[in-house]
Amino acid sequence: MALYARGSDRVTRPLPPTARGRRSRQALLDAAREVFARDGFADARITDIADAAGAAHGSFYRYFDSKEEIFVALLRDLIDELRPVWSESADELTDPYERLLRANRVYLETYRANQPIMIVWEQVATLNEHVEQLRRESNDKFAERIERAIVRWQSDGTADPAIEPKTAASALTGMLSNFAYRWSVREPDFDLDTAAEQLSLLWANALGLRVPANHAPAPNR
Amino acid sequence: MALYARGSDRVTRPLPPTARGRRSRQALLDAAREVFARDGFADARITDIADAAGAAHGSFYRYFDSKEEIFVALLRDLIDELRPVWSESADELTDPYERLLRANRVYLETYRANQPIMIVWEQVATLNEHVEQLRRESNDKFAERIERAIVRWQSDGTADPAIEPKTAASALTGMLSNFAYRWSVREPDFDLDTAAEQLSLLWANALGLRVPANHAPAPNR
Amino acid sequence: MALYARGSDRVTRPLPPTARGRRSRQALLDAAREVFARDGFADARITDIADAAGAAHGSFYRYFDSKEEIFVALLRDLIDELRPVWSESADELTDPYERLLRANRVYLETYRANQPIMIVWEQVATLNEHVEQLRRESNDKFAERIERAIVRWQSDGTADPAIEPKTAASALTGMLSNFAYRWSVREPDFDLDTAAEQLSLLWANALGLRVPANHAPAPNR
Amino acid sequence: MALYARGSDRVTRPLPPTARGRRSRQALLDAAREVFARDGFADARITDIADAAGAAHGSFYRYFDSKEEIFVALLRDLIDELRPVWSESADELTDPYERLLRANRVYLETYRANQPIMIVWEQVATLNEHVEQLRRESNDKFAERIERAIVRWQSDGTADPAIEPKTAASALTGMLSNFAYRWSVREPDFDLDTAAEQLSLLWANALGLRVPANHAPAPNR
DNA sequence: TATGAATGAGACTTCATTCAT
């Protein structure tokens, strides 16, 4: 298949030299996002993508070698848009719960904003090694950020020392993404605020963090 | 949703009347499980299934109309094998944590025992409405069991009353299944005991349950 | 294919020796008529015929070798039912027009009573040599009867001597059958009396026969 | 029914944009006419059509979706060729019989010139709704022309007023087409002149038109 | 660069017919 350079850099073909070429390439990418979102990966046909881009069938192959390749290129863009999710936020909220809540909100918001393509990403990850790896890296970045936070909180004495940070980070971020997926599929209009609070509560509890009184929802029932 | 008749009769077509026919059908099912596990759904060819069953090409169609249909029939069998996961266990462990731990272990064990086909199920669920529904039903049964338990524990005063049981049950069972999936894909030989304990700890904490001292792992690091 | 003995006798397999066998055979024939009428020849499947007869798939082949064979057997029965159409009627109506009218009525009635299978016969005749021959024979018998009548009428001085009897008989019986077909397909409930009278009028005129005043419809418009 | 755009554009898919494409499409149409004429509709295989056109298997599907579709496209061309049959002729022959004779001759000539494909058309019409409709439209145009003529002749006092024009037109054109079909199948080399005269005589008589003495064949026998 | 035509491997299905019980 495609060959990878070390680390996270992939061999990518250079962008087209002419402006016209770059426009065509971008049109294909835009069209692809639309078509994948609508039809899923398996059912998307290259013809449809070319049609949607207003390009001839054969033009596709000037820019991309295969359906997989354009999908990966698409994901690169998407991953950039997801950066806020896993990048250490610059702001310095001191309260751990507040930070969790913010992170979870951002995650859910981003997921929802990109729902259809996120779902397809999920699908393709199960079918394609390369895409799986991209997802894993993206997941991992988020998980590593959480893992580092857990370690910090444990050394602060803020978090339950019995927790194994790596496992917990993986499990909790998994909980989040799985939740986002399930609810997107079932009830695309779920109430984001409530969901973010409940999930944050579960996280905080799970890690043994203290939840500020003003955030503890009214007792149930 | 789907209603089952008693015993081995399922809705959909009746089993073949002769023993020979039933043997053939079963051979196809066994072959299908093998082929799906090996090739995934999309790459599995009906020809391969027939071949693996030692049957002629066209014989497949005497018993199943399509790849999807045999896959669903296969899942029906699998779901029966998963019953212990979501059926209320008869035993009367009184300690909530103990019960969580047991449930999580059973889940992980079952998942691992059926790893390849579980992974394919996960994949197909994203591609196919009918299969997605089967998965959802299976998930829901487990989640409902957990939800009932949370409600009980909240009324006991054992669990955090701020937790919304339905959301929590969905999130926590999702965490479990996502974890099982991720680890199966990455490290099929992960240590099941440790994983079960860590996950149970997270669950217990998340719900506000007390963890018996003998189960709290040694402090980290 | 099947071998024919001389003349109109065909080699036919003997009827089954046991009563049960004969019943099965007949059930298949009845079922075939129904299925052919419903689905046409090309779309009728042997399975369907067997099913409709309440017989097992394989039983069909004990009695018939192929779809064609059962169709021909079916036509044999049908042709018997059509005998009144082409057999010289015993009664001695003296008036030529009266005899035409009667013949045409009988034809249309018979056609209509057997519409669906007649239409299929028409279809199969275009596809299958053997069936075409049966139809031709059936047509020819009718045409020959008409031809003989024309000759008689011409020697009587009742019919236009310029008419070539063979061509006319073929053309006019063709007109009749084509009319029956067209109207069956378009307006299965066409008014038979009116049609018979108009057609007879055309025949009589064409042949130069005198139409009795009481049969001449009121002038048009 | 179906509306045609001007010139060679038909409803349904637009013609290929490039000359090469149009050549390929036409090659397939030509090949199809040949294959259908040789094998009939049911036995014609798409593969054979592609082969006969010197095209690859899959190329067929760039231009036509199915065997039926190409057959219909073929008929559209054929119907254009049949136009002289049903279009009111410009010439002003005053004698009704002369006009009948000319119309019948044109019909028989055209039928004979396109014999093989006409026969297949006849066959397919019995199998396929769409084709049946095309045939009906074509028939109807001819019948309507005759119907108008009958009405005219009746108001002239030239034709038998007892005739119902619509029925007669349908019956007589049916006679013609049936005759053409029967004789094409049986004796492809029938004598066209004689047939045309006999048929015209029958028509003229049937309608009560006077036949010019020079056209009345010598008395029979 | 762009276009759209051409290719052909590959999978799916159907169903008449044969066979074992």
Place this chain on the structure above:
DNA sequence: AATGAATGAAGTCTCATTCAT
């Protein structure tokens, strides 16, 4: 005589990819 399972040839259709213009 009857049953229903098994067979496999035959044909359809799709679509990623290559090519000629």
